[in-house]
Amino acid sequence: MGTHYLLAQRPATEARSQPDLPTLLTQVRACRVCASDLPLGPRPVVQAAASARILIVGQAPGARVHASGIPWDDPSGDRLREWMGVDKTVFYDPARIAIVPMGLCYPGRGASGDLPPRKECAPLWMDALLACLPHVELTLLVGQYAQRRFLGAAARAGVTATVAGFAAHGPAYLPLPHPSPRNQGWFKHNAWFGQDLLPVLRERVAEILRGAARD
Numbered sequence: 001m002g003t004h005y006l007l008a009q010r011p012a013t014e015a016r017s018q019p020d021l022p023t024l025l026t027q028v029r030a031c032r033v034c035a036s037d038l039p040l041g042p043r044p045v046v047q048a049a050a051s052a053r054i055l056i057v058g059q060a061p062g063a064r065v066h067a068s069g070i071p072w073d074d075p076s077g078d079r080l081r082e083w084m085g086v087d088k089t090v091f092y093d094p095a096r097i098a099i100v101p102m103g104l105c106y107p108g109r110g111a112s113g114d115l116p117p118r119k120e121c122a123p124l125w126m127d128a129l130l131a132c133l134p135h136v137e138l139t140l141l142v143g144q145y146a147q148r149r150f151l152g153a154a155a156r157a158g159v160t161a162t163v164a165g166f167a168a169h170g171p172a173y174l175p176l177p178h179p180s181p182r183n184q185g186w187f188k189h190n191a192w193f194g195q196d197l198l199p200v201l202r203e204r205v206a207e208i209l210r211g212a213a214r215d
Contacts, residue, residue, distance in 0.1 A: 021132040044104035052098035060103030060117040079179035085202035
């Protein structure tokens with residue numbers, strides 16, 4: 001572990017000592033801890049406001065999101081918004097929906113798709129960001145990395161089993177498969193997902209957003 005890494009950790013430590021979200025977001029977006037390991041360089045992608053009632057925790061930005069700097073700005077995002085029953089105006093309103101992936105930067109491509117999120121990222125930033133989101137009522141855990149981080153042993157059986165057992169994780173958490181077009185086969189072979197889980201997801205999202213609008 002070199003001096004560069006130690007220096008890069010200092011903003012996160014300072015942020016934890018004083019939970020000011022605007023300052024923390026500035027520090028997050030300036031993070032360069034993994035710069036030498038990122039093929040396109042660092043560009044942390046995050047969306048948050050202290051008033052957010054819904055949190056989306058996914059894997060890491062893809063190349064298209066890295067280019068635009070807009071979270072879920074791709075076909076996967078289109079499907080996720082459809083699942084939630086919200087349009088882009090609602091989805092990209094940080095006052096209502098926070099978006100904090102396990103890895104904040106595009107990690108690059110591997111043999112079978114994008115690489116996993118960098119392991120350095122969540123330990124540096126996740127807890128500090130969560131501490132600044134006190135009003136979150138529902139956290140959507142998209143994919144295995146988010147599910148393992150938040151559900152621990154309850155996610156060991158894999159994504160399909162974790163998502164199928166979604167009722168056991170509510171009302172605070174709702175596990176989801178990744179909405180990538182690559183998962184089309186999974187959707188076809190797991191019809192229960194659309195029949196049983198998506199109506200619950202849409203109802204819960206609508207309920208929370210209605211409550212936020214009244215407050």
